Amino acid sequence: MVSIKIAGLNKRFGDAAILKGLDLSISDGEFISFLGPSGCGKSTLLFCIAGLEEINEGSIRFDNREISDLGPRERNIALVFQDYALYPHMTVRDNIAFPLRQQKLDDETVSRQVAWAADVLGIEPLLDRLPAALSGGQRQRVAVGRAIVRNPSVLLMDEPLSNLDAALRVRMRTEIRRLQKELGITVIFVTHDQEEAMVLSDRIAVMKDGVIQQFAAPMEVYSRPANQFVAGFIGSPQMNFLPAELCGGSTGHIVGVRPHDLKPVAKANGGLTLSGELVLIEPAGPFQFLDVSVGEQVIRATCSDASGLSPGDRIILSANADAVRYFAADSGNRITQQFRETESRIHAI
Amino acid sequence: MTITAETQAIETGAPERRRIGRLPAFAYLTVAPTLILMVLIVGLPLLYSLYLSFNSTNPITKRWIFVGLANYTRVFQNMDFWNSLGRTLYFSAIAVVGTTVLGTLIALVLNQRFAGRGFLRSVVLVPWAMAPVSIGVLWSFVYAGNFGLLNGFLHDIGLGSLAKAWFGDGFRALNLVALTQVWNQAPLTTLMLLSALQSMPANLHRAAILDGAGAVKRFFSITLPWLKPTLLFSTIIATINAFMTFDIIWIMTRGGPGSATTTLSWLGYLQSFQFLKFGEGAAILYVLTILSLAFAILYFFVLSPRRTKASPNAALSEAPLAGTRPRPTMVVIPAWKPKRLMHPATAKSIRKLMFWLAVAAIFIWSFLPVAALIFISLSPATDLIRTPPSIFPSTLTFDNYRSVLMADGGTTSVQAARVPLSLLNSFGIGVVVSVINVALGTFAGYGFARYAGRRFFAVSLWALLLTRMVPALTLVLPFFVIFRSLGLIDTHLGLVIAYSTVLMPLAAWMMKTSFENVPLSLERAAQIDGCSRWTMFRKVLVPVVRPGIIAALIFCFLVSWNEFLFAMILTSTPKTQTIPVIIAGFLNQARFYEYGPLFAASVLAILPPVAVAFFFQRYLVQGALSGAVKG
Numbered sequence: 001m002v003s004i005k006i007a008g009l010n011k012r013f014g015d016a017a018i019l020k021g022l023d024l025s026i027s028d029g030e031f032i033s034f035l036g037p038s039g040c041g042k043s044t045l046l047f048c049i050a051g052l053e054e055i056n057e058g059s060i061r062f063d064n065r066e067i068s069d070l071g072p073r074e075r076n077i078a079l080v081f082q083d084y085a086l087y088p089h090m091t092v093r094d095n096i097a098f099p100l101r102q103q104k105l106d107d108e109t110v111s112r113q114v115a116w117a118a119d120v121l122g123i124e125p126l127l128d129r130l131p132a133a134l135s136g137g138q139r140q141r142v143a144v145g146r147a148i149v150r151n152p153s154v155l156l157m158d159e160p161l162s163n164l165d166a167a168l169r170v171r172m173r174t175e176i177r178r179l180q181k182e183l184g185i186t187v188i189f190v191t192h193d194q195e196e197a198m199v200l201s202d203r204i205a206v207m208k209d210g211v212i213q214q215f216a217a218p219m220e221v222y223s224r225p226a227n228q229f230v231a232g233f234i235g236s237p238q239m240n241f242l243p244a245e246l247c248g249g250s251t252g253h254i255v256g257v258r259p260h261d262l263k264p265v266a267k268a269n270g271g272l273t274l275s276g277e278l279v280l281i282e283p284a285g286p287f288q289f290l291d292v293s294v295g296e297q298v299i300r301a302t303c304s305d306a307s308g309l310s311p312g313d314r315i316i317l318s319a320n321a322d323a324v325r326y327f328a329a330d331s332g333n334r335i336t337q338q339f340r341e342t343e344s345r346i347h348a349i
Numbered sequence: 350m351t352i353t354a355e356t357q358a359i360e361t362g363a364p365e366r367r368r369i370g371r372l373p374a375f376a377y378l379t380v381a382p383t384l385i386l387m388v389l390i391v392g393l394p395l396l397y398s399l400y401l402s403f404n405s406t407n408p409i410t411k412r413w414i415f416v417g418l419a420n421y422t423r424v425f426q427n428m429d430f431w432n433s434l435g436r437t438l439y440f441s442a443i444a445v446v447g448t449t450v451l452g453t454l455i456a457l458v459l460n461q462r463f464a465g466r467g468f469l470r471s472v473v474l475v476p477w478a479m480a481p482v483s484i485g486v487l488w489s490f491v492y493a494g495n496f497g498l499l500n501g502f503l504h505d506i507g508l509g510s511l512a513k514a515w516f517g518d519g520f521r522a523l524n525l526v527a528l529t530q531v532w533n534q535a536p537l538t539t540l541m542l543l544s545a546l547q548s549m550p551a552n553l554h555r556a557a558i559l560d561g562a563g564a565v566k567r568f569f570s571i572t573l574p575w576l577k578p579t580l581l582f583s584t585i586i587a588t589i590n591a592f593m594t595f596d597i598i599w600i601m602t603r604g605g606p607g608s609a610t611t612t613l614s615w616l617g618y619l620q621s622f623q624f625l626k627f628g629e630g631a632a633i634l635y636v637l638t639i640l641s642l643a644f645a646i647l648y649f650f651v652l653s654p655r656r657t658k659a660s661p662n663a664a665l666s667e668a669p670l671a672g673t674r675p676r677p678t679m680v681v682i683p684a685w686k687p688k689r690l691m692h693p694a695t696a697k698s699i700r701k702l703m704f705w706l707a708v709a710a711i712f713i714w715s716f717l718p719v720a721a722l723i724f725i726s727l728s729p730a731t732d733l734i735r736t737p738p739s740i741f742p743s744t745l746t747f748d749n750y751r752s753v754l755m756a757d758g759g760t761t762s763v764q765a766a767r768v769p770l771s772l773l774n775s776f777g778i779g780v781v782v783s784v785i786n787v788a789l790g791t792f793a794g795y796g797f798a799r800y801a802g803r804r805f806f807a808v809s810l811w812a813l814l815l816t817r818m819v820p821a822l823t824l825v826l827p828f829f830v831i832f833r834s835l836g837l838i839d840t841h842l843g844l845v846i847a848y849s850t851v852l853m854p855l856a857a858w859m860m861k862t863s864f865e866n867v868p869l870s871l872e873r874a875a876q877i878d879g880c881s882r883w884t885m886f887r888k889v890l891v892p893v894v895r896p897g898i899i900a901a902l903i904f905c906f907l908v909s910w911n912e913f914l915f916a917m918i919l920t921s922t923p924k925t926q927t928i929p930v931i932i933a934g935f936l937n938q939a940r941f942y943e944y945g946p947l948f949a950a951s952v953l954a955i956l957p958p959v960a961v962a963f964f965f966q967r968y969l970v971q972g973a974l975s976g977a978v979k980g
Contacts, residue, residue: 047873050873050877051876052873052876052877071876072873072876072877073876073877073878073879073880073881077877078877079873079874079877081870081873081874082870083868083870085868085870085871085873085874087871087874087875087889087892087893088893089892089893089895098875098878099877099878099879102878102879102880102884103879146874146878
């Protein structure tokens with residue numbers, strides 16, 4: 001178990017810059033997620049940490065020891081792959097024992113350690129099967145078993161849940177979190193699923209185009225997004241964005257409000273107010289989503305009871321002042337600004 | 350001074366990280382043995398034969414005179430050359446068209462589901478898997494003048510008056526040899542097309558059926574476009590194979606009657622090995638090589654993915670904005686009335702009948718000649734010269750097998766007594782050469798699969814593939830000259846070296862395909878788990894690609910088992926001769942009582958290929974689909 005410090009990391013494939021001067025500090029025993037759309041460089045960053053990709057510039061330190069020139073086998077890391085990468089010609093037992101055998105440990109130690117890992121993951125009955133005879137969830141457990149069996153300094157996971165069906169994915173993520181707590185291991189988890197990252201992580205690194213946009217605790221990322229990209233990427237359904245003109249005539253701002261904070265009201269009552277034509281009502285269980293056409297845009301809001309509403313109605317939407325976020329239109333960065341009704345005018349109205 | 354300063358600056362500016370972008374030495378180590386050996390056994394001999402083509406040699410005085418392009422000018426002034434070039438092109442055209450059309454039809458039938466499909470697939474493969482020498486023996490006897498099977502059949506059905514010496518007419522002989530080539534090569538086209546057909550999304554046809562397209566319409570507007578890339582590929586392979594046809598000509602007609610079946614490869618062989626005019630022979634073979642290379646280039650040109658230049662964005666941006674565009678309205682379409690020629694039930698039963706007729710025709714086409722060969726081998730030798738001839742044996746006997754397999758088989762045939770040793774030779778050389786080449790190919794295949802993007806690997810892979818486009822005749826000439834001076838003529842080692850020229854690129858290519866199917870994450874996992882590259886290769890990759898290794902071994906063994914040209918020219922005594930050479934040797938001693946043992950030996954020679962076709966079909970298919978060309 002180590003702390004990790006990454007500084008000024010650059011990675012290029014030919015002329016294409018994949019990672020651009022990343023800095024990142026991860027404490028011992030933390031659960032960290034790299035979150036971003038595909039192509040943002042999150043898996044490449046993971047492979048750089050693993051030593052599977054060499055870095056062009058910068059340093060990667062484990063507990064203050066520079067490791068960026070070491071091969072993967074000298075870093076004592078474990079990696080769970082998206083496709084699990086189980087060795088198809090070995091039984092589950094041999095798969096899990098494989099990393100230990102490479103360390104030339106004696107048979108006694110190997111079998112005790114394999115038994116421990118199998119017990120932790122509850123896969124003892126599967127030990128003599130071949131990977132081809134396992135279900136997706138079972139393969140996933142075996143892959144995790146192979147990763148934890150040799151007490152790695154860091155456990156890296158590359159979208160490990162993306163090949164599982166929805167129900168199993170939810171169950172496995174709880175289990176991964178429990179395992180991490182139990183072993184006290186440092187975990188870096190790559191995912192494009194913001195919900196997964198929110199539920200699992202101590203901190204999330206949101207990435208885009210090879211740059212870390214924000215590195216903070218899940219609720220911090222959710223409620224105080226660093227910029228418009230983070231605000232839009234985190235939270236489902238997506239945050240609404242509207243061009244705005246602040247009081248005093250300063251333009252070039254964007255107002256963001258999450259659908260969950262925007263509700264239909266009988267009449268304007270302070271806070272942010274929008275009005276438009278109701279286009280669509282989407283039932284989503286405990287509440288309904290409302291698609292409302294405001295000017296040229298379609299804005300999404302929620303309500304708990306849409307019985308009185310029907311498409312075509314003109315409705316008024318309102319959000320509390322503290323639920324409104326401001327972004328600079330040019331840089332996309334969030335601006336800390338108190339919402340004052342008298343001061344700002346939303347363009348779309 | 351400045352230079353020193355600069356060097357220092359660079360060294361301090363880039364500390365430690367000099368490994369970036371460099372491939373691990375392991376990558377080069379995997380392909381090095383194959384590449385070095387290929388330069389030695391293919392590159393240098395080819396250069397040597399190129400040099401030969403610029404010299405005039407005297408076989409008696411062994412003097413060489415450099416004559417520059419004189420050999421080529423002499424060749425081009427020779428009418429024989431132009432005639433045989435014409436024959437080569439005619440032969441190739443017939444062979445390619447026949448192979449492609451027939452291969453496609455067979456593939457379409459075999460792509461349907463029906464009882465016995467697996468069996469029929471194996472049967473269809475046999476003509477392609479069996480040794481060309483056996484094919485030659487079989488079809489020579491079918492068309493043989495007085496006592497041939499075809500004449501026998503005509504007598505049996507009362508059309509004895511139509512019987513004739515089929516090879517008597519030159520033009521007919523050329524066509525019959527081309528037909529034999531089609532019989533041999535069509536299964537290769539079938540195999541390639543079949544795999545393309547099976548990768549076709551089933552919903553394409555479902556959609557077309559719902560859209561009202563009939564079977565013929567669907568074939569031309571859906572199946573054929575889907576098959577186009579594969580068809581081009583298989584056509585080019587068939588063309589190159591037709592250019593290089595040698596074995597069946599040697600067995601069936603030896604270029605005759607007259608020079609009616611003298612193609613370029615036969616002419617090159619005659620000049621080099623009958624008239625011992627090495628220089629002129631080499632010149633002819635180089636013309637053939639260039640012809641093949643021209644097609645090889647076409648082959649790469651066709652294979653390389655075409656870049657689409659169309660930019661959909663341009664079209665989109667020209668479209669008027671949604672707001673200003675008038676909304677299109679729906680058109681009233683006449684009610685849907687399917688066309689119908691006959692009652693659906695009638696159509697269905699006619700279709701079924703046609704289909705089973707096609708299945709029967711394919712079975713007869715592929716299997717009947719082979720069955721005939723087996724029957725003849727079980728007939729008493731006297732049956733073969735009956736008057737009038739008949740295809741029905743008077744009695745069945747194992748005498749022929751006894752005479753070729755047993756030391757005192759009661760035969761006076763010298764040639765028959767050589768068969769057992771030749772079978773051993775074929776088997777031993779096949780095993781050795783397959784193991785060596787697949788071992789080398791496993792390493793090289795890994796390097797080529799994983800680093801295909803690197804220039805060094807891409808270029809050397811192309812070079813490797815190009816060697817497969819060189820006719821074996823072009824290589825056999827320098828081998829003959831070089832081996833003579835090295836004392837390698839008539840040795841097992843000589844044959845192992847010669848066969849490796851064909852098998853090494855084949856094995857590397859097949860193994861490359863196998864490694865490409867291994868996910869990269871498996872390698873990464875092994876590295877993470879603490880393996881060195883060598884351990885990873887040994888403990889993870891080799892076990893994973895084991896089916897590919899077995900396929901390569903089987904395929905290489907078959908190619909080696911069937912090989913005739915190298916074996917014929919590079920061996921001279923029974924101690925090293927392989928079974929195809931012994932079979933060919935029977936034909937040199939045309940005494941009628943030797944025909945029985947000849948057919949028995951031919952059947953023995955096709956046993957391994959037939960066994961593979963029936964029991965290891967998928968390995969054979971894998972070899973064929975890796976672009977394997979029997980050289």
